Amino acid sequence: MPARPRNIIRATVAVLAAAASLLITTPTAAQAEVATCGSRSPNNYHAGFVNPGDSNVEGDYAIISTRYGAVCDTDTTANNFTNQYAMIASNNLAGWAQDGYIRWYGSSIVFFAQQSSGHSLNTKYGTSGLALGSTYFYYNKWDSTCYCMEDIIGRTLYLKSTWNPWTAWVLPFSPQFTGEATYLASDLSGTASAPANYTAVSGQDSWTDAWEPYPCGQMQSVNDGSALRVDGKSWRFNVTNPCPNFNLYTG
Amino acid sequence: MKRITIAAATAAVTAATFGVVLSLTPVAPSRVAATPVPLRLAADGSNNVVTYDSEGVTVAPPITTPSVPASAAATAQSVMDSFRSQQVPAAVVGKQMESATHTVSQAQVTETMPTSPEVVSGVAYAAWVVTYTGLPAVSYAPAPPPSGLSCTFVGVMNRATGDWTEFFSSCS
DSSP: OTHHHHHHHHHHHHHHHHHHHHHHHOOOTTOOOOSSOOOOOTTOEEEEEEOSOOTTEEEEEEEEEOOOOOOOSSOOSTTOEEEEEEEEEOTTSSSEEEEEEEEETTOOOEEEEEEEOSSOEEEEEOSSOOOTTOEEEEEEEEETTTTEEEEEETTEEEEEOSSOHHHHSOSSOEEEEEEEESOTTSOOSBOSSSBEEEEEEEEEETTTOOEEEOOTTSSEEEETTOSOOTTSOOEEEEEOSSTTOEEEEEO | OOSSOSTTEEEEEEEETTEEEEEEEEOOOOOSOSSOOOOOOTTOOBTTBEEETTTTEEEEOOOOOOSOOOGGGSSHHHHHHHHHHSHHHHHHTGGGTTTSOEEEEEEEEEESSOOSTTOOTTOOEEEEEEEEEEEOOOOOSSSOOOTTOOEEEEEEEETTTOOEEEEEEEEO
């Protein structure tokens, strides 16, 4: 019976895969969120670099290292997440295109990409967990051949808008590179010794469509979680060389 | 990043009696299509074919295949058992896994933007498709989701391998 050996092999692979999944997403002892979630903001909480409006930029990308972030325990819904991403948004933030990685309560870390015209919302997820320490390119790319916005992770196209951001969104666009969580009680992923590292922070020139390093000093730092929590920790934001590369972590 | 772009400027030259006045007026390259980008609903069904344009996924009625499915793809029940154990649906559908309206059905799926290495762009494959409707929208941006949206969450399983090839949510 050929089916049985195949099933045994498949079952063995499944067990190994499950074990590997646990290995790549198990938090270290240094990471412990505040258990009680508390109140949340409808806009979520953020830390990182933001330009509220840059007429020279129509897309962006960054390389982001994959780190674990614990989330608080009293909300076990899809609304309780921690993530890291690159984003280009409408000036009024009513529409956006973003991609990065995300972790919910009780889950492993997976890719995500999300787009909103301002009237629609599309989200695609990765189907397998990410290894801690791995790094990926996260692009939000204006494509002049389709008059659309594309979310690309590595070399894989995740989302392609059916709308034109130049007409759907308010100008100038807002590039944003941030970690985000629903609750301040949750951690931004990363630790002091192994932070979530944003490198090659770049913009897509709105005149030439070319990718260029984002100029230093053109973005504002934000950190909604800079205040110490009851566990004595806070969200940390450090600029690294070359500017505007930066690290995020909770510690 | 260029702060001033002369290359994209248009030069208007005006001859004057005693010289030439060169006027440089920056003009951004056109970002508006001459013909509108076709807009379709996220799931615009016709002939029992549902296309999710932003995600690059087309779901068509199944074709008969003699191949033996993977064990996880053997029955609708085994597909749902696998679906429930997956991290993304467990998080996104969550506590509505049993209560929300959903279907599980066999289909022929074609992708133009595959994220799974076992799927080839443009090549149809036999699949199981789990579809949840009426879910709330969740924003991962620094703003709430557009108001009034209702979301469809879709999971696609490759019938031959039992692997999940797509998880996405389309809200309109």
